[in-house]
Amino acid sequence: MPHLVILYTPNLDKPVADGGIDMSALCRALCDAMLSVRDEQDRQVFPTGGTRVLAYPAAHYAVSDGGAAGEAAGLGGDYAFVYMNVRMGQGRSAVVHRRVGETLNACVHEWFGAQFRCRPIGVTVQIDEGHEVFDAKNSSLHPLFNKT
Amino acid sequence: MPHLVILYTPNLDKPVADGGIDMSALCRALCDAMLSVRDEQDRQVFPTGGTRVLAYPAAHYAVSDGGAAGEAAGLGGDYAFVYMNVRMGQGRSAVVHRRVGETLNACVHEWFGAQFRCRPIGVTVQIDEGHEVFDAKNSSLHPLFNKT
């Protein structure tokens, strides 16, 4: 933990010049954003070896009214949607939650600004605290960063 | 919010004539079904600009005993499974939850009736209330429908 899972409409998987988003680069930017967040004691919130972003275009989808209102408004009916969900461990402060969320949402504004201006699109960022009843972490990644 | 995410076995991604489901059309039908639900005051429960359905066939899967019991029963061992999960905001009444669930499940009965009769398949519909600790919604879709 933590991880960020992105579910999105596949009409965003196009070259940027054609109105798409470079999702691989966005994943990297969001991962870097998560790693940049610091808590009230100025410590890095998320361990470097345990932070990851996974993005999934849907194979099939339906959004809103299917396009009629966008067509009527002259914005086109090719609606897009992106859902970003962070799952992080329990016990962090509300301040940390807000910092993480606002950091990710700043990324959204930077990366989706042109999209918001020219097409109907929704981008949601939510953070959940996990409430798992069992948790096992196996990692050969963490040791790369925990060399104290 | 809300959204409906569908996780399913890829053996359903075939032409309907070959025993598959038209998942794109099903997404549209489920989205329309969600938009049709009304609360106790006869107001639309889900905002048109914020309702979406995303469907994901698994790349790899295993279901139940892998096929032996279905083969033995003469129904074939090509089991299928569909998991439909709605995430909606907190604070709706139990009546609304039931209306949403029953509306979606009526869609399931309509679309999967032939499947239930001729193959081993499970279709589950569940609704979760989100308990997010951070929530940011960015949208150029909502304004198309909020023109009061």
Add this chain to the structure above:
Amino acid sequence: MPHLVILYTPNLDKPVADGGIDMSALCRALCDAMLSVRDEQDRQVFPTGGTRVLAYPAAHYAVSDGGAAGEAAGLGGDYAFVYMNVRMGQGRSAVVHRRVGETLNACVHEWFGAQFRCRPIGVTVQIDEGHEVFDAKNSSLHPLFNKT
């Protein structure tokens, strides 16, 4: 219910000889592992007709620092990550939760042992209890196993 959903980096979808994992076989092994778990009264915990595993490689992803630390350590920068999440019904004992989790994690150790030794990789197993506000299960699979 229950189901196990696996989200993972697509760099594991290679032949085993090339450093990959046979994900279809792993799904089967994890499904069998779930079916093998027994409760305090020695009853099978999960119904055979309701147990399933679905695995999803991400289309785009970012893990940790992107590879620099692994390269520097001579382990390579091709980090992998696997997230396994079980969702099961409420009301099971802590003993059952632990048995399910440990059974799945034993599978992880068996299947990913070589990975842990030779590359930076994280594999997390978590179990959630569902807290759904609506639940409808439709199945022509269960009757194959409930013939009492």
